[in-house]
Amino acid sequence: MATKNDYAQPVISTEQVLSELQGCSPLQVSKQLINMELHDQRESLAVMAQIYDEFEQGGNVTDELVKPLILNLCDGLLCIKKLGLKQRGITATRLVSEINNFDYLGSTTTEKDQRFEKQRLDADSKSHQDDKGEYVRTKADADSHTPDNYMEDVGKKTAYTDAYFSDKKRVYSELEVNDRGERKQLRRNSTSYKNELEAKGLNAVERTYNNDHNLPLKHIFDEYGSSKALSVADLRDAAGSADNFDVVSQKINKIKLDSSWSDLKQKRDNLKAKPKLSAAEKKTLASLETHVNEATWNKALARESEARTAVESHLNQKVANKLTADTKLVKGEALKAGSKAKDELVDAGIGELIILVVKAVSFELKDMFQNGITHDTGCSSSMDAFSFRMKRALKYITRNLMNISLGSFKDAAMNFVKYLVNAIVDMFVGILKKALKIITEGFNAILASIKILLGESSGAEKADAITKLLASTVVTYIGFAFEESVLGFINKLPFGDVLSDVVMVMFTGIASTVVVWLLDKMDLFSVKDEKRAARVKEIFEFRIRQIKENTDAFEAAALQTLTQQKLQFRRMAERMSMAIDSDQNVNASVYAMADFMKVDLEINTTDDFMALLVAQDRIEV
Amino acid sequence: MFGRIGSWASSKISNMVDKVVEVGRKVIDKVVEKGAKCWNAFTGKTTFDKAEQLYQEITERYDKKKTQYDKSSIKLIADIDKRVSAINRFKQDIYDVQFSRFISLSNRLHNVTVKGQPFEELFSDAILEVKASESVGQRENLFLIDFNKFDLVRVASYVLTLGFYSRKKAKQTLLKVQEEEARINEEIAKMQSHLRQLKVVAKSIDNVVEYFDVLISNYSKLLDRFEYGIQTQRHKQMSQSGDIFAHKLDFRLIPIAHIEEFQALFNLSIVLKQMANLGYLSESGKVKAGDNQQAKVLFEKVVSIQGIAA
Numbered sequence: 001m002a003t004k005n006d007y008a009q010p011v012i013s014t015e016q017v018l019s020e021l022q023g024c025s026p027l028q029v030s031k032q033l034i035n036m037e038l039h040d041q042r043e044s045l046a047v048m049a050q051i052y053d054e055f056e057q058g059g060n061v062t063d064e065l066v067k068p069l070i071l072n073l074c075d076g077l078l079c080i081k082k083l084g085l086k087q088r089g090i091t092a093t094r095l096v097s098e099i100n101n102f103d104y105l106g107s108t109t110t111e112k113d114q115r116f117e118k119q120r121l122d123a124d125s126k127s128h129q130d131d132k133g134e135y136v137r138t139k140a141d142a143d144s145h146t147p148d149n150y151m152e153d154v155g156k157k158t159a160y161t162d163a164y165f166s167d168k169k170r171v172y173s174e175l176e177v178n179d180r181g182e183r184k185q186l187r188r189n190s191t192s193y194k195n196e197l198e199a200k201g202l203n204a205v206e207r208t209y210n211n212d213h214n215l216p217l218k219h220i221f222d223e224y225g226s227s228k229a230l231s232v233a234d235l236r237d238a239a240g241s242a243d244n245f246d247v248v249s250q251k252i253n254k255i256k257l258d259s260s261w262s263d264l265k266q267k268r269d270n271l272k273a274k275p276k277l278s279a280a281e282k283k284t285l286a287s288l289e290t291h292v293n294e295a296t297w298n299k300a301l302a303r304e305s306e307a308r309t310a311v312e313s314h315l316n317q318k319v320a321n322k323l324t325a326d327t328k329l330v331k332g333e334a335l336k337a338g339s340k341a342k343d344e345l346v347d348a349g350i351g352e353l354i355i356l357v358v359k360a361v362s363f364e365l366k367d368m369f370q371n372g373i374t375h376d377t378g379c380s381s382s383m384d385a386f387s388f389r390m391k392r393a394l395k396y397i398t399r400n401l402m403n404i405s406l407g408s409f410k411d412a413a414m415n416f417v418k419y420l421v422n423a424i425v426d427m428f429v430g431i432l433k434k435a436l437k438i439i440t441e442g443f444n445a446i447l448a449s450i451k452i453l454l455g456e457s458s459g460a461e462k463a464d465a466i467t468k469l470l471a472s473t474v475v476t477y478i479g480f481a482f483e484e485s486v487l488g489f490i491n492k493l494p495f496g497d498v499l500s501d502v503v504m505v506m507f508t509g510i511a512s513t514v515v516v517w518l519l520d521k522m523d524l525f526s527v528k529d530e531k532r533a534a535r536v537k538e539i540f541e542f543r544i545r546q547i548k549e550n551t552d553a554f555e556a557a558a559l560q561t562l563t564q565q566k567l568q569f570r571r572m573a574e575r576m577s578m579a580i581d582s583d584q585n586v587n588a589s590v591y592a593m594a595d596f597m598k599v600d601l602e603i604n605t606t607d608d609f610m611a612l613l614v615a616q617d618r619i620e621v
Numbered sequence: 622m623f624g625r626i627g628s629w630a631s632s633k634i635s636n637m638v639d640k641v642v643e644v645g646r647k648v649i650d651k652v653v654e655k656g657a658k659c660w661n662a663f664t665g666k667t668t669f670d671k672a673e674q675l676y677q678e679i680t681e682r683y684d685k686k687k688t689q690y691d692k693s694s695i696k697l698i699a700d701i702d703k704r705v706s707a708i709n710r711f712k713q714d715i716y717d718v719q720f721s722r723f724i725s726l727s728n729r730l731h732n733v734t735v736k737g738q739p740f741e742e743l744f745s746d747a748i749l750e751v752k753a754s755e756s757v758g759q760r761e762n763l764f765l766i767d768f769n770k771f772d773l774v775r776v777a778s779y780v781l782t783l784g785f786y787s788r789k790k791a792k793q794t795l796l797k798v799q800e801e802e803a804r805i806n807e808e809i810a811k812m813q814s815h816l817r818q819l820k821v822v823a824k825s826i827d828n829v830v831e832y833f834d835v836l837i838s839n840y841s842k843l844l845d846r847f848e849y850g851i852q853t854q855r856h857k858q859m860s861q862s863g864d865i866f867a868h869k870l871d872f873r874l875i876p877i878a879h880i881e882e883f884q885a886l887f888n889l890s891i892v893l894k895q896m897a898n899l900g901y902l903s904e905s906g907k908v909k910a911g912d913n914q915q916a917k918v919l920f921e922k923v924v925s926i927q928g929i930a931a
Contacts (some may be wrong), residue, residue, distance in 0.1 A: 026832070044808055047807075551818070555818075558824075573835045576839050585885075586885040606877065621733065
């Protein structure tokens with residue numbers, strides 16, 4: 001980029017103008033004054049065009065896109081676990097940028113790899129899963145060591161049934177509707193009733209009531225059991241919420257078994273879509289189609305979402321209560337988060353140290369090859385220069401050790417907070433948990449955004465930086481979403497696990513490079529225009545200031561000279577006039593005047609003049 | 622009676638209806654106003670309006686300054702022109718009156734010639750005029766979007782791009798106008814600088830006019846004194862020699878004071894001649910009359926003086 005001096009005006013000082021004016025005849029001053037250029041002859045439009053050119057040169061696809069993409073590919077290769085580089089935060093992209101931008105005056109900062117952070121966070125979340133052992137349905141089946149670990153609260157179930165029947169013999173099913181929109185009638189089970197029905201050739205199973213858990217007990221146990229803040233008793237309590245009970249026919253309950261309604265619907269849809277069905281599958285589909293019509297499906301699914309809301313809010317309330325009441329729980333998680341952050345600190349610290357050494361040393365090597373070994377060292381012999389270089393590198397490394405450790409400690413502190421928050425979030429369940437996850441998953445992005453917002457750049461620059469940050473974060477997360485589904489098959493190949501990691505790192509890296517590049521090209525917030533406008537302003541202000549300073553200097557010097565000359569002339573002319581009037585010799589004042597006007601006279605004395613008159617018959621002026 | 626009550630009631634009702642309508646209109650106006658504000662911020666029209674206002678402002682400022690500059694510079698240049706004409710008259714006077722008087726007077730003593738002719742400076746505005754200033758850029762070159770032209774497709778495009786497109790164009794427009802403002806400021810600075818330069822030049826040419834005026838009057842006074850002296854000497858020498866028809870006085874016989882006067886006039890003539898042969902603003906001009914040879918000598922002389930002066 002051109003420097004400001006490329007647009008500079010010539011600088012004119014008062015002294016310079018004075019010396020120029022005083023060096024010439026007073027008769028020539030006007031001409032001098034006219035010819036002085038107080039500013040360059042460049043037209044302001046040309047200056048503007050030059051600044052525009054300067055900003056349009058910038059685009060270079062090789063530097064902007066090709067290089068980063070190649071580095072993304074290298075990143076993929078470097079992330080192979082066995083190399084042990086990844087957990088130390090060493091990537092090809094980072095190494096290259098550190099080496100290229102190295103300079104002894106700068107200081108070291110630490111950086112974060114988004115994808116890797118996400119992987120760590122997922123691993124962390126996995127470690128928060130509570131193991132509640134085997135699913136046990138009834139109290140009778142409970143293990144003698146853990147007598148409270150069973151899921152069915154018979155008392156609540158009976159209470160719900162009794163309340164629903166309230167002395168009636170027949171009730172309507174809560175979900176089942178026939179095609180005419182009539183609800184199905186159900187009765188309490190009894191041997192006499194069964195016999196009565198069988199005598200009529202009717203199916204007792206279809207007409208007998210069952211009290212069904214809308215969200216099945218096993219489903220609740222599996223889905224919410226991973227929260228450390230919840231005991232089996234808590235889950236049992238939630239499963240026994242009134243909203244989770246439906247009085248339905250025994251038939252439907254048998255079809256549904258341990259699946260939820262949405263699982264069941266999924267199962268039906270899958271069977272329907274399948275081209276070839278086995279005999280058993282055909283039977284299942286037929287039974288589903290006959291016993292559950294569209295109206296029933298709608299009712300059941302609506303009821304399920306009510307049940308889910310009730311169960312989740314019950315459980316989340318419980319988690320919140322425990323978190324405030326049970327200090328041990330939080331303390332334990334804090335300790336774990338602390339030790340995790342500490343482990344990472346060690347890894348990251350080693351990584352940063354490696355980068356620090358590599359970049360200082362490679363700078364010296366590069367400089368030696370490019371500029372010669374003695375370049376810029378002040379040494380004459382190569383040996384001296386070499387040892388000077390090594391010492392310089394070492395000095396830089398020791399000076400920046402402190403920075404690194406400070407940076408790593410800061411990271412570790414942030415990681416501690418992040419892991420603790422994550423542990424707490426993992427205790428919650430359902431939609432609330434998903435919502436809270438945004439905080440931990442976007443933790444780094446949020447921190448970085450805050451840092452950007454507090455920075456000193458303009459509004460548009462901030463918006464631009466945050467958009468790019470969010471875009472690359474989102475791309476990374478989209479990559480994770482694809483990881484399981486699309487790249488699942490790679491795992492089946494030999495070295496599949498290594499390979500899928502490599503492919504994913506490459507994929508997310510390339511995707512976020514491209515997205516950020518595109519955003520840069522689109523320049524949604526006109527950051528480039530803003531920068532150019534600032535430059536235009538700066539340069540014109542600079543030029544205008546110079547014009548004014550030049551004019552000031554010019555004016556001051558010129559006026560001083562003109563006044564001085566006028567006074568001097570008047571004094572001499574006065575003297576001459578007096579000499580003429582008083583019949584004195586005028587020659588002295590004539591010579592003085594000629595001298596003032598810088599006119600050379602060849603005749604300097606009266607004797608010379610006499611000699612001239614004698615020598616020449618005709619004199620010429 | 623009922624008629625009166627009826628008309629009273631109807632006037633009350635129509636008053637009330639008016640009131641309701643008025644309130645309703647106010648509410649609608651308020652909603653429209655707020656809505657327009659949001660819409661304008663969303664599409665970038667607010668920014669666009671700012672750009673328009675600034676454009677208007679800088680155009681006005683530039684035009685005003687340019688008019689001022691044109692007026693002042695024309696006046697200054699006319700002043701300078703007047704002085705150059707005065708100088709030309711002085712130059713002519715030096716040759717036509719002063720030198721011919723000097724020659725005729727001194728010829729009674731010694732043969733004197735003045736070669737060359739006065740240099741009449743041709744005043745050309747070109748030396749003083751600033752280069753054509755570049756005015757504020759054309760509106761269509763600066764404005765990348767125009768909200769004043771309503772167009773359904775355009776409005777749809779604002780919405781479809783979430784306003785990003787039009788906001789960006791509006792911002793770019795504002796930035797361009799701001800850049801133009803910076804450039805215009807340079808143009809204005811150049812004009813002001815040039816005016817100050819012209820004023821200084823006028824002042825300097827004023828000095829030159831004074832030099833001519835005063836020196837010519839001194840020269841003329843000295844010629845008077847010289848004439849008187851020569852006259853006196855003629856009478857003296859005539860009475861002594863009795864040769865009434867003698868052409869010249871013998872310079873060896875006259876008092877040294879008159880030789881000194883002759884010397885002073887001779888030297889002062891050289892000074893005046895140089896002054897009459899110079900161009901003060903530029904080299905453009907012509908040598909008045911005289912043959913080519915003389916003109917050439919004069920030109921060389923001028924060049925050499927300039928060489929010394931420079």
